[in-house]
Amino acid sequence: MTDLADLEADLSARIAAAGDLAALDETRIAALGKTGAISSLLKTLGGMSPDERRAQGPLINGLRDRVAASIAARRTELEDAALEAELAAGALDLSLPAPPRRKGAVHPTMQVMDEMIAVFAEMGFSVAEGPDIEDDFHNFSALNFPPRHPAREMHDTFFLKPGPDGERRLLRTHTSPIQIRVMRRANVALGAPQFAVHQAPPIRIIGPGRVYRCDSDATHTPMFHQMEGLVIDRDIHMGHLKWTLDAFVRRFFEMDGVVTRFRPHHFPFTEPSAEMDVQCDRSGGAVKIGEGSDWLEILGGGMVHPNIIRICGLDPDEWQGFAFGMGIDRLAMLKYGLPDLRDTFGADVRWLAHYGFSAFADPNPASGLS
Ligand code: PHE
Numbered sequence: 001m002t003d004l005a006d007l008e009a010d011l012s013a014r015i016a017a018a019g020d021l022a023a024l025d026e027t028r029i030a031a032l033g034k035t036g037a038i039s040s041l042l043k044t045l046g047g048m049s050p051d052e053r054r055a056q057g058p059l060i061n062g063l064r065d066r067v068a069a070s071i072a073a074r075r076t077e078l079e080d081a082a083l084e085a086e087l088a089a090g091a092l093d094l095s096l097p098a099p100p101r102r103k104g105a106v107h108p109t110m111q112v113m114d115e116m117i118a119v120f121a122e123m124g125f126s127v128a129e130g131p132d133i134e135d136d137f138h139n140f141s142a143l144n145f146p147p148r149h150p151a152r153e154m155h156d157t158f159f160l161k162p163g164p165d166g167e168r169r170l171l172r173t174h175t176s177p178i179q180i181r182v183m184r185r186a187n188v189a190l191g192a193p194q195f196a197v198h199q200a201p202p203i204r205i206i207g208p209g210r211v212y213r214c215d216s217d218a219t220h221t222p223m224f225h226q227m228e229g230l231v232i233d234r235d236i237h238m239g240h241l242k243w244t245l246d247a248f249v250r251r252f253f254e255m256d257g258v259v260t261r262f263r264p265h266h267f268p269f270t271e272p273s274a275e276m277d278v279q280c281d282r283s284g285g286a287v288k289i290g291e292g293s294d295w296l297e298i299l300g301g302g303m304v305h306p307n308i309i310r311i312c313g314l315d316p317d318e319w320q321g322f323a324f325g326m327g328i329d330r331l332a333m334l335k336y337g338l339p340d341l342r343d344t345f346g347a348d349v350r351w352l353a354h355y356g357f358s359a360f361a362d363p364n365p366a367s368g369l370s
Helices: 002-017 021-032 037-047 051-091 108-122 151-153 177-188 238-252 306-311 328-336 349-355
Strands: 203-212 224-232 260-267 270-281 294-304 321-329
Touching: 002 021, 002 037, 002 051, 021 037, 021 051, 021 203, 037 051, 037 203, 051 270, 108 224, 108 238, 108 328, 177 203, 177 224, 177 306, 224 294, 238 260, 238 270, 238 294, 238 321, 260 294, 270 321, 294 306, 294 328, 321 328
Parallel strands: none
Antiparallel strands: 203 224, 224 321, 260 270, 270 294, 294 321
């Protein structure tokens, strides 16, 4: 009996004296480990007479439970103390400013492209795309440019070396080939199986993308961005085009009073064709939209030429539509006051830091629009 009381007193003293978790663990092993003092006592129960075991069993088991509990309690104490010490040693100064992090910025062209997509998406347009490297068919022939017609030169085309098939591909000079690709896909839905099925008329798409022309000055760069628009349906007329573009301009510039005007123009792929100008003021050096007595051309458009509807396998007596194409970079210059188009593609991060947009400033993807 006294042995057990002595053992308990000794273990209790050691547990209380354990200064860290390692010392405590040593005591635990000495008491409760495989060959520990209490474990050895428990083993002797097997060799006792039933009466002895009945007397000793509860005593030894009780000792084991009490020792295990005080070890656990001491462990908690030691762990709490260790945490306190750690917090005290490495005190955090939450008032210090965070170290600066380099942040990227959204390029104004991409920002404006997103804003334009948001405006047209609200009107029910979806986004279509086409390749930057086009063939003559999609960029010119299917768009009603006559063979060897100077109109092809008008676009200052970048041609690639002829491929193995002898075809001289080119960098698309406008986004209008997207019209052809969409309409020919649409045609499939009406029966011709050679293209992937996407959508049958009615069609309502915009096609943003890069375009290329051999041209460079303050308002022209060899690569720039356009947004194509195409609507094909029954009974579509010029009034629909004008309304759509007027509504776009007001929403895009976030100005209700923007005045536009349509001037007759010529494109081989639209008839009639027009260019649209917005009212602006140039007197102060920078161009201001929505006031003044000047005009600035921002896009070309018109009614899709019946030849194009036909070449895309649709019947022009059944389907009509309008199309337009506008320069995204030019709209970015106007909306956000960018002075020189060439800087837009100068890849100077200081320019981007100044004119760029934060990707996270506003959860609304069209962050420039209210
Ligand atoms: N593709 C023409 C251009 O680049 C713009 C345009 C598109 C005109 C669609 C009419 C219809 O100048």
